[in-house]
Amino acid sequence: MSDGRAAQVYSGESLLFLTDEQLRQGIEAMFFAYRGFTADPDRILGEMAYGRAHHRAVHFINRAPGTTVNNLLAILGVTKQSLNRVLRTLISDGLVESRVGTSDKRERHLFLTETGLQLEQQLSDAQRARMRSAFRDAGPEAVAGFKQVLEAMMDTDMRRAYVNLRDGA
Amino acid sequence: MSDGRAAQVYSGESLLFLTDEQLRQGIEAMFFAYRGFTADPDRILGEMAYGRAHHRAVHFINRAPGTTVNNLLAILGVTKQSLNRVLRTLISDGLVESRVGTSDKRERHLFLTETGLQLEQQLSDAQRARMRSAFRDAGPEAVAGFKQVLEAMMDTDMRRAYVNLRDGA
DNA sequence: CTTGGAATGTCAACAAGGCTGACGTATGCT
DNA sequence: AGCATACGTCAGCCTTGTTGACATTCCAAG
Numbered sequence: 001m002s003d004g005r006a007a008q009v010y011s012g013e014s015l016l017f018l019t020d021e022q023l024r025q026g027i028e029a030m031f032f033a034y035r036g037f038t039a040d041p042d043r044i045l046g047e048m049a050y051g052r053a054h055h056r057a058v059h060f061i062n063r064a065p066g067t068t069v070n071n072l073l074a075i076l077g078v079t080k081q082s083l084n085r086v087l088r089t090l091i092s093d094g095l096v097e098s099r100v101g102t103s104d105k106r107e108r109h110l111f112l113t114e115t116g117l118q119l120e121q122q123l124s125d126a127q128r129a130r131m132r133s134a135f136r137d138a139g140p141e142a143v144a145g146f147k148q149v150l151e152a153m154m155d156t157d158m159r160r161a162y163v164n165l166r167d168g169a
Numbered sequence: 170m171s172d173g174r175a176a177q178v179y180s181g182e183s184l185l186f187l188t189d190e191q192l193r194q195g196i197e198a199m200f201f202a203y204r205g206f207t208a209d210p211d212r213i214l215g216e217m218a219y220g221r222a223h224h225r226a227v228h229f230i231n232r233a234p235g236t237t238v239n240n241l242l243a244i245l246g247v248t249k250q251s252l253n254r255v256l257r258t259l260i261s262d263g264l265v266e267s268r269v270g271t272s273d274k275r276e277r278h279l280f281l282t283e284t285g286l287q288l289e290q291q292l293s294d295a296q297r298a299r300m301r302s303a304f305r306d307a308g309p310e311a312v313a314g315f316k317q318v319l320e321a322m323m324d325t326d327m328r329r330a331y332v333n334l335r336d337g338a
Numbered sequence: 339c340t341t342g343g344a345a346t347g348t349c350a351a352c353a354a355g356g357c358t359g360a361c362g363t364a365t366g367c368t
Numbered sequence: 369a370g371c372a373t374a375c376g377t378c379a380g381c382c383t384t385g386t387t388g389a390c391a392t393t394c395c396a397a398g
Contacts, residue, residue, distance in 0.1 A: 017309040023297045024232075025335055026304065026316065027206075031225070032327040033319035034203050035246060037196075051354055056200070063193075069375065077204060082356055084376065106365045106374040128192045134321035135195065138314065140186040145307065145314025147195065150202035152303035158201040166194055220383050238346065251385055253347065275345045275394055340398085347392080357382075366373075 026149075040126035053078075053086045055123055058112065061096060062120045063165060066109040068101070075161050095119060195318075209295040222247075222255045224292055227281065230265060231289045232334060235278040237270070244330050264288060 016022070041055050060075055061067060069087070073080055087110070090096040095116035101107035112120060135143050151159060185191070210224050229244055230236060238256070242249055256279070259265040264285035270276035281289060304312050320328060 014309060017312050018301055018304055020297065022312070023300045023304065024293070026300050026312070027228075027293070027296055028232075028331055028334060029316050029319040030203065030206050032331045033322040034199065035327060036323045037199050039324060053355060059196075063197075070373090078355085079357065080375070081358085081377080085355075088376090101374095104366070104374085108375070124193070124196075127196055128189065130322060131192045131195050132187055134318050135187055135192065137321040138317040140183060141310070142314030142317040143186050143191070143195070145311030146318035147198050148307040148311040149303050149315035150198040152306040153202040153299060154205045155208060158204060162197055162201045165197060222384060239344095247384085248386065249346075250348085250387085254384080257347090273345085273395075275392095277346070342395105342397085344395080345393085348390085350389090351387085353386075354384090355382105356384100358380085360378085362375100362377085364373100364375085366371100368369100368371085 036130065037127070040130055041123045044123055044126055049089075053082070054090060057083065057086050057090060058095065058116060058120045059124065061110045062112050062117070062124075065111050066099075068107045068109060070107075072110065074157075077158075090116070205299060206296070209299055210292045213292055213295060218258075222251070223259060226252065226255050226259060227264065227285060227289045228293065230279045231281050231286065231293075234280050235268075237276045237278060239276070241279065243326075246327075259285070 038052060042052060045051055045055060056076055057072065060072055064071070069080065069083070073083055076083060087096060087098070091098055093115075094113055097111045097113055097116075098108045099111065101109055138146070151162065154162060207221060211221060214220055214224055225245055226241065229241055233240070238249065238252070242252055245252060256265060256267070260267055262284075263282055266280045266282055266285075267277045268280065270278055307315070320331065323331060
């Protein structure tokens with residue numbers, strides 16, 4: 001199973017960054033950092049009747065306005081029932097608008113309303129503030145490495161979704 | 170609120186890595202990567218009666234054998250009731266042993282049994298495999314940056330916990 | 339020695355947010 | 369006409385988080 005020893009043995013050069021110890025550090029760093037990553041928006045959401053699931057929906061609708069439900073489903077990686085519960089509250093609270101598709105009337109295209117945009121701003125300002133601070137502390141080279149490793153850690157489908165969003169598919 | 174524009178304006182040199190666009194990429198990278206990060210252990214846990222919470226408990230007990238419940242509570246950032254539910258099943262299933270403290274008999278010290286160690290190995294092998302692959306693809310400099318940014322993203326308390334674990338407190 | 343507080347465990351109730359399964363409706367395609 | 373697709377919804381279940389209340393055990397201070 002574990003080839004950490006092997007990695008150490010092979011490291012005539014410098015594969016020391018692949019030791020089990022280094023990998024464990026990476027795992028724990030992901031765990032603790034993700035907590036920080038979600039902490040600020042969670043605090044804001046906690047004061048309202050919303051949760052992390054609402055944040056995710058609002059984020060990606062803002063990111064790709066007019067996206068369809070199926071599309072969002074694929075990006076979020078949840079079931080339609082799960083997403084629907086969230087969307088229903090967002091729509092009835094007037095944060096999200098659902099428009100019937102023009103070419104294909106089966107599809108619903110999702111948009112943020114003014115209120116929805118405000119919430120998105122509030123949440124992403126909070127989350128960006130932490131990210132900005134972390135980026136600034138670490139510097140541009142570190143940020144490049146950070147993104148490189150994260151991208152390599154994604155499942156293939158998610159990497160595709162990520163790259164599409166990034167490069168404007 | 171958002172000072173992304175400001176960052177761009179100030180970037181006589183190279184603060185371009187602090188633009189809102191770059192920060193958004195970082196945010197989405199964290200989101201997608203974390204999904205990959207937990208996917209493999211989740212699959213294994215799904216086949217048993219366990220979930221991600223059990224994984225976390227087992228991981229940190231293995232990491233610091235003999236740790237107390239309070240200690241684990243602080244690291245995991247959940248309530249004792251929540252943790253207790255998980256620990257109870259792990260103990261009654263014979264994966265974790267809880268020993269009354271010698272110096273302070275109020276404390277319970279937690280250890281993995283042989284079976285517990287096996288599960289931990291299985292889970293962390295799976296998780297390390299993905300981390301190793303990502304590290305290898307990205308290379309040592311990227312890994313250094315990855316850890317640097319993640320560490321800067323943590324809450325102060327969690328950073329302390331992380332560093333203590335890393336440096337063997 | 340008594341008492342207060344700390345550490346732990348447990349019960350009950352609840353909520354968010356996942357899941358599956360089943361079903362209905364509208365629409366599009368062949 | 370009939371099948372497939374997109375979406376919504378109802379019902380029920382699970383995990384994992386939360387509060388609040390309360391009991392036990394034990395250390396330490398008075």
